[in-house]
Amino acid sequence: MSIVIATAGSVTLTGIIAETNFAALRIPGGTIGRNGLVEVRMLWAFTNSANSKTFVVRFASAAGVTGFNMVANTAQTTTATAQGLAIFGNNNVTNAQVSFNTNMFAPYGTSASASFTNNVDTTADSYVNIDGSIAGAGETLTLTHAAVVVFPVP
């Protein structure tokens, strides 16, 4: 059985270049389990330009987190829309997570980078924070839709 937590309507960033939280999707305490998995599925739209747009997923014990607890991170320039997937799982304990360290727009493959790790206590409520930033303040970055799907495993 899976648990789905989704955004309700799109969110657009414009006018500021600082990393901004678009969505904080709450995972109820105790739902993931020691070996459960979380998929974060995202659909984005943004200004097609040479300026960088950055897409970030962070997993934390608080809603609205920016700047730490990375799960996935990438940037785009001269395209207009994107579909991303970030996957992380508890690593045989309820307070240690691991995820593939690469571009959320290429979630399967190989990487020379070490995996991302986090230490969020999932016996309490936790949050998948979807963040982004724009290099050109006059441009836009929109999270059109996102859904977190939890696949619990004890």
Next chain:
Amino acid sequence: MSIMVATQGQVSVTGTTSVTNVAALRVPANSVGRNGHVEIKALVNFTNSANNKVLGIRWGTTAGATSGAPATFGTFNTAATAQVLAAYRNNNATNAQVSYNATTIVPFGSTANALSAGAIDTTVDSWINLDLQLALGTETIILVHAYAVVFPSS
């Protein structure tokens, strides 16, 4: 809780260059919700040649439809098998969809294309139609297996 609908046995198309429906996976009325999404994964075999072979995945109000939106496509030629993924998301309404508008062979990534939109009423039964088409009628394309998973969200 997610809902899964799958094909039962493979279906082959040969001898025609018309678009042919080979599967219609029913999405039960009201199962998606305003912010839910549907993922479709399919495995296909086909003649390895320079001629195009196409798998279209359409969400429609009728079973067996070979036209209409939202739709996404995978076009295959000099290979023999493929595995594809399509995702359709209700966009904060039960009768409005949005989806990534690029080949289903590379379901995650970015593109210069705008997102695709649909207007399927999901408060009644709807269907994920899988359609095949050959450019050369003497060749073959086979839908080996496909399944749709509904991830509801209100």
